Amino acid sequence: MNGNPTSGIQAGGILSAFAEAILANADNLAQARSAVVVALGEAAMIDAAAVVAGFNGITRIADATGIPLEPAKAEETQSWRGALGIDAFDNLKS
């Protein structure tokens, strides 16, 4: 992934910016939304918003119940989890 999680994915940067704007309810949300519509169409924008919103909910379920990652998934993702700093999130829990 060359350190860029959006590389190689069509309109990855635009979609990523849309996700960030939704989560932050940012001032540039309308602009980010329009960029997705221009690049991929309205149906894609709606489906992208649905994925972001759904994961905005489900991450709270995972974190608020203490559900662990499945062992097979943890092993499969071990190499890049560390590289992306995801494992460090675990040290912040209190």
Add this chain to the structure above:
Amino acid sequence: MTTRPELPRSELLAAQATAWAWLGTPGIWWTGAERTAIVAETRHAAFCAHCRTRKHAAIPAAVLGTHDTTSTLPAPALEAIHRIRTDSGRLGETWYRRLIGPDLDQADLTEGHYVELVAIVAITVAIDSFRAGIGQAPLDLPLSMPGLPTRITPPGTKPGLAWMPVLFPDDWTPPTPDLYRRLPGPPERGRGHIHHALSLVPEAMIAWWDLFEPMYLRSSEMRDFTQEFRAISHAQIEMLAARTAALNQCIY
């Protein structure tokens, strides 16, 4: 001439309407009025000054203060709603254990109350985020329906996987609702740990997944790379999911 597809998808709208109405009904642990209050509090938490201060603190528990609240919900419920809404990535089991006790009337939060509350917060966040994302105003609060909570804990739950006991698929028996959609078979849910997360309150688990799958993908669709099920590709969906999880500091 091509026909413009219905936007948003009718399945998506129907799932959200069903989930939103469910929030106002009497639950297993909370009344309809209390559940509606949890929805309102979830929205209000985004503007809580105490939460904002704690969000930026290295140790959230070290920051003293009280939440800006819009309800008369018990203090542990307020704390749970606000932290789950504003700083879920740093929740730990120690925090959870401090909230939980045997008797809501003694200002404790039972595990059943907590799990149902988590589902209500998650559904509120998901639907509100979606509507903000596509440029629509938030829905009015769900209509509170009369009635009493049933307070039924399903038989067969076991401790060990999560902070609270869970009901594994092989331990499910009628008349507990078919939370893993085992009938008529094969089971449609239950492969991942995340499917077990809300299983202490099966109705809450079902409500969440009935909402979430149309927003994301069903399990069978996740692994079917022979076709696309949405207007964005599997790769785009997974990138958005991963990005959202990372932004929320979720390690699952």
